[in-house]
Amino acid sequence: MDLKLLVLGFLIVAAYWSAEGDADPQAKSSRLLRKRDSARRKRKSDNSFDYFLMVQQWPASYCDTKKGCCFPVTGEPGPFFGIHGLWPNRNDGTYPSSCGNEAFDPSELAGVVDHLNTKWGTLACKSRYNEDFWEHEWSKHGTCSGLTQHQYFQASLDLYNNFDITGALRNAGIVPDDRFYSIANITSALTELLGFAPQIECNKDPEGNRQLHQVYICVAKDASTIIECPASIRNPCQGSVQFPVYGSAPSRHAVSTVEVHASSVVMTESIDSEL
Ligand SMILES: *[C@@H]1O[C@H](CO)[C@@H](O)[C@H](O)[C@H]1NC(C)=O
Secondary structure, eight states: OHHHHHHHHHHHHHHHHHHHHSSSHHHHHHHHHHHHHHHHHHHHTOOOOSEEEEEEEOHHHHHTSTTOOOOOTTOOOOSSOEEEEEEEEOTTSOOOOSOSOOOOOGGGGTTTHHHHHHHSOOOOSSOOOHHHHHHHHHHHTGGGTTSOHHHHHHHHHHHHHHSOHHHHHHHTTOOSSSOEEEHHHHHHHHHHHHSSOOEEEEEEOTTOOEEEEEEEEEEOTTSSOBOOOOTTSOOOOOSEEEOOOTTOHHHHSOOSOHHHHHHHHHHHHHHHHHO
């Protein structure tokens, strides 16, 4: 403590001396301050990015984690990958977030709300309103995209519609049947669709099985052209992963509404009869 104070005192005196030596100490120190402030401002407001990550999730894998899931008030999502988000990202692996403070405005989504409800539904139990999910994605990522809100959500939907991940996997015989598929096979099926390899993220279900959870597609700044992912994006998932049956989630992790149970009964029964 004493030593710290001593050092601090010495630094102050030294700074004073060195400032005194300058022809115009006040100009010098204000110049330094300005420089430092602008550097800080620049870091904070550095909204630059190099490409987008378009992230989609397999609902059953999301639901199969310990924290479970809840279906949106608009209803149970279909047996398809759903949009998680369109995220500006930098080649060095960092990313800008919460750029500016343009508030989420649902009126900008007029005309696409139905599509968003079916393709970009929330699975979090924190809120079962899709608007809360979209607001989070817009505020954290969309505000850094350089797109208007309508453009941001429309570009995400276009990417989703133009590249049918669920269908490409199905065409390669990779279907959600609780079996294990190699990441190599999954990647090659999706590369055929996209032209470039996506990145695959896995999660673990409560039994410790690794599951196919999220697919990351790298997209140019035009928000529509698929590009090769930069080296900083490393596929964290290797080997084989389970592609969990869709609809198994509510039976293992009780979800709050009766209709959710009812609508998943058929699938739940077919799982049980397989066991
Ligand atoms: C991968 O694909 C090959 C060729 O279609 C197939 O024989 C093999 O069983 C697949 N393996 C897995 C684990 O998906």
